[in-house]
Amino acid sequence: MALLELQNLKKYYATQKAVDDISFKIEEGSIFGLLGPNGAGKTTLLRMITGIFYPDEGNIIFDGGKFNPIEDVQKIGYMPEERGLYKKMKIGEQALYLAQLKGLSRADAMEKIKSWFKKLEMESWWNKKVEDLSKGMSQKLQFVTTVMHEPRLIILDEPFSGLDPLNASLIKDEIYGLAKRGSTVIFSTHRMGEVEEICDHIVLVNLGKKILDNTVQQIKQDFKENKFNIKLQEVAATVSSGAFEVLNEAAGNYTVKIKEGFKSNDVLKYFIDQQINVESFNEVLPSLNEIFIKLVADTHAVTRSFQKVSA
Numbered sequence: 001m002a003l004l005e006l007q008n009l010k011k012y013y014a015t016q017k018a019v020d021d022i023s024f025k026i027e028e029g030s031i032f033g034l035l036g037p038n039g040a041g042k043t044t045l046l047r048m049i050t051g052i053f054y055p056d057e058g059n060i061i062f063d064g065g066k067f068n069p070i071e072d073v074q075k076i077g078y079m080p081e082e083r084g085l086y087k088k089m090k091i092g093e094q095a096l097y098l099a100q101l102k103g104l105s106r107a108d109a110m111e112k113i114k115s116w117f118k119k120l121e122m123e124s125w126w127n128k129k130v131e132d133l134s135k136g137m138s139q140k141l142q143f144v145t146t147v148m149h150e151p152r153l154i155i156l157d158e159p160f161s162g163l164d165p166l167n168a169s170l171i172k173d174e175i176y177g178l179a180k181r182g183s184t185v186i187f188s189t190h191r192m193g194e195v196e197e198i199c200d201h202i203v204l205v206n207l208g209k210k211i212l213d214n215t216v217q218q219i220k221q222d223f224k225e226n227k228f229n230i231k232l233q234e235v236a237a238t239v240s241s242g243a244f245e246v247l248n249e250a251a252g253n254y255t256v257k258i259k260e261g262f263k264s265n266d267v268l269k270y271f272i273d274q275q276i277n278v279e280s281f282n283e284v285l286p287s288l289n290e291i292f293i294k295l296v297a298d299t300h301a302v303t304r305s306f307q308k309v310s311a
């Protein structure tokens with residue numbers, strides 16, 4: 001079942017179609033990636049989903065009904081890219097205050113915060129001030145204050161920026177755990193490696209429009225280019241066949257592209273006929289990074305600032 005559905009959302013600024021007729025669904029309990037180049041419209045979309053902006057047109061369906069920013073806000077945890085914590089306030093007090101704003105009683109809030117602080121190795125921070133934290137440490141605190149009430153929908157904008165690999169891995173495990181316990185996670189980032197690792201489903205936006213909407217696996221299948229890696233047991237003298245083109249070769253490792261009308265078995269047959277032993281043979285799928293660049297590079301997103309709004 002979809003927890004969130006956007007139906008034909010539009011948001012126009014004076015000179016920009018920031019979000020131009022975007023629709024998609026996000027399944028409950030999934031980890032969803034919202035991707036796009038700078039200025040694509042992601043923050044504008046997230047601000048509509050969190051009730052900070054009203055859409056100019058279109059509907060947002062949340063948890064089976066029309067999204068009500070005032071009532072639904074406690075079911076949503078949003079960690080924006082510009083972090084907002086009170087610098088002079090003690091960390092424990094701040095976490096308690098924010099948890100109570102999200103609807104938890106003081107006792108409940110205390111119990112939840114203590115358990116999160118323990119899990120993320122932050123127990124000794126309670127009486128420190130936010131201004132005494134490093135960038136990565138305040139990032140961790142911001143994550144905890146976003147998720148501690150286990151909201152139905154968790155929106156994380158660049159959650160790993162500034163985190164060392166150990167802390168990034170701690171937070172990643174918590175994101176998986178939250179999704180397993182039923183929270184739905186929207187994850188916005190420019191780091192495609194993280195998206196491949198974490199997200200089930202992605203939407204790519206560019207120039208205010210949706211240009212991709214599918215599972216990571218399916219997108220990789222859709223953009224594959226018939227490329228295979230082959231490792232031979234011995235280095236062959238020459239490799240040349242009408243069935244494939246050799247793209248790369250190093251010490252018995254070949255990357256080949258199969259030509260139109262041929263199949264992977266034709267490549268294997270070539271080596272078998274020559275009595276060359278094949279040690280491994282596997283398909284090369286494109287990375288999300290390659291797909292992103294391919295789809296976005298030609299559209300010159302930066303020229304968007306000159307785009308005119310027409311009715």
Ligand SMILES: Nc1ncnc2c1ncn2[C@@H]1O[C@H](COP(=O)(O)OP(=O)(O)OP(=O)(O)O)[C@@H](O)[C@H]1O
Nearest residue numbers: 013016018036037038039040041042043044045304
């Ligand atoms: N308050 C505003 N007034 C006018 N135009 C705006 C405003 N906020 C954003 N825009 C424009 O709307 C478009 C979408 O911006 P948005 O911030 O949603 O992009 P983004 O995908 O979040 O980009 P980034 O990855 O750089 O954060 C951009 O062209 C931007 O210039």
